[in-house]
Amino acid sequence: MNPDTTPFSRIRIVLVGTQHPGNIGSAARAMKTMGLHRLSLVAPQRFPHADAEAMAAGAGDVLESAQRHEALAEAVADCRLVLGCTARSRRVQLQELMPRDAAARMLAVAREGGEVALLFGRERTGLENEELQLCHAAVHIPSNPDYGSLNLAAAVQVLTYELRLAMLSAGEIPQREDGAHAGSPASHTQLEGFFDQLAQTLDDIDFHKGRAPESAMRKLRRLFLRSDLDEREVRLLRGILADAQRMARIARE
Structure with a gap:
């Protein structure tokens, strides 16, 4: 199935202020393995960069088509739903969604034709409070409370995996990975x-x-x-x- 004909075509992954270019490449790879292809970069510190290309490992097309913005507001201006992946924050009061619930909400909006953005912040500090204010809700990955540090690309992988699971369970994308529905059983x-x-x-x-x-x-x-x-x-x-x-x-x- 062509990705442009699925709700995935209306879901973008937005990386904000990424410090290490290799993480951009790894995030692109995580996206492509789950069938997403729209990547937006807001004020990356170093991009384009050879490390990003090396870590993309076959997802170079995602990097090449990535949209670059200087401000987050510009990157999400046309979106009906904006979710920010972040650790719990007591200073910004946002509804918190588990990854599976976030995936369901994103797909529901995308199915209706709305543009959706899923934000990931800086490696060390995450999304700033002003950036979270642009979000409709936050997404919290329930990691080990004693060691909650999650690599940026790993966080992207978790959320894009949940999106793919939701699409598969709804029968909206083929379960085969060859780009088409499974053929008839062999006689x-x-x-x-x-x-x-x-x-x-x-x-x-x-x-x-x-x-x-x-x-x-x-x-x-x-x-x-x-x-x-x-x-x-x-x-x-x-x-x-x-x-x-x-x-x-x-x-x-």
């Missing part, structure tokens, strides 16, 4: 064709080395049958086997 004939080709391939590469092949094939059949393969997965596996058979033929020539 008995398709599976038997795969097993025949697998047995032949194992012979071609001399996998058994003189041992009886029946025991290995019984174990492999049980393994793949437990996996409940769909049609596309069977085609992928058979393609791999075909290449292995081709390489075995070349090696024998």
Whole structure:
């Protein structure tokens, strides 16, 4: 499913005053693993930076499309809902939401077409009181009270994970990670064709080395049958086997 067609397209992660560029890259990676792609940066101390690119580890597209702002008010100006991830504060009276409740609230607004921002503050000091005043509610991650220090990217991961869980439970995004809904289950004939080709391939590469092949094939059949393969997965596996058979033929020539 195209992320631009889901409520995720209306949810942005906003990092405020980030001090270490590597944390920006790690946060981008955390976002992309959960299917979010909108990143806004408010007055980062060092960005762009090679450390951000290195820590993104495949989420460079999230960094490249990140919006940069000098002031938080500008970054959230068009938002209907703004939530700030923060430790408990006695000085700013805000409703406090648990991560799961926050995810449900964000998705509800996004489904209605509203823009949503989830804010994360500085590594050492978090969001300032003036910044929290721009939020509709606070999000508190219930960490160990004796050691509540949570890395910025880890906090982003927790909240984006909860968002993804909420989307999955509502059936709004596929549970497969190949960008499409799961295919139809493989038929008995398709599976038997795969097993025949697998047995032949194992012979071609001399996998058994003189041992009886029946025991290995019984174990492999049980393994793949437990996996409940769909049609596309069977085609992928058979393609791999075909290449292995081709390489075995070349090696024998």
